[in-house]
Amino acid sequence: MDVVVDGFAYFVTVRQEFPQSTNPERSARLVVEVAHGLTTRSGRWRDRKNRSLEQALGVILAEIEERAMEDANHRANDERKRLERETRWQAVVEEAKELALREQLAAVLGEEAGRWREAALIGEYCNALERRLGALEADGDEQPMGSQRSWLEWARRYARDIDPLRRPPGMPTLREPTPDELRPYLKGWSAHEPKRQAQP
Known part of the structure; x- marks a missing residue:
């Protein structure tokens, strides 16, 4: 019984x-x-x-x-141990989310800086091309062709279009990090529940 x-x-x-x-x-x-x-x-x-x-x-x-x-x-x-473990896990997950969101922002920033650098480089190229075409005209040896001027105009427009500072960007919209994005920051914890992951 x-x-x-x-x-x-x-x-x-x-x-x-x-x-x-x-x-x-x-x-x-x-x-x-x-x-x-x-x-x-x-x-x-x-x-x-x-x-x-x-x-x-x-x-x-x-x-x-x-x-x-x-x-x-x-x-x-x-x-008590379960609650302590859950509290520690939640703190680790929150910290991991902050770090994963920082990575998202850093990726956007890297892309914008890359486009800005590319636009600046293309701008410098356009300035050099324009000086060269001007020098050719001044020397009178060779007249720039219409296609060369068209190429220069297109390149300048392209540089303006890709320049992120033309319309200054604001704070990007972030998305919820995936478990795979959290994993590097979880210090051995599971992304799904307050348990330690088996170490490989």
Whole structure:
């Protein structure tokens, strides 16, 4: 049978100690056992000449209550550890999100700086090309062709179009980081639940 104390169930068995005995006194002796569970204490009581199981009933019930108190303490400790682990995990996840979002911003910044640098370089090229075409005209040796002027105009328009500072950018719209983006910053924690990941 199960004996329940404060929500904890303890499996208790009552059986004959010597069921095969033909001696009526021996075959009438009983044994009560409480399943061990988390405790290392003994959970067995027997009929004895100097004490019957009925007399030990208070001791048996006290043992079950003691186990219930221990199990309640274990449960409270486990819950405290779970909450502490979850709090640590949430802090690590928040920090990982901040770092992953910073990476998103850095990537956008890198792209904008790259386009700005490219626009500046193309602008310098256009200035050099224009000086060269002007020098050719001034020397009178060679007249720039229409296609050369068209190329110069197109290159200047392209440089303006890719220059991110032409229309100064604002703060980019960020997206929620993926678990893969969080992983490098999680210090061994799972991205999905408050558990440590197995190290490869």
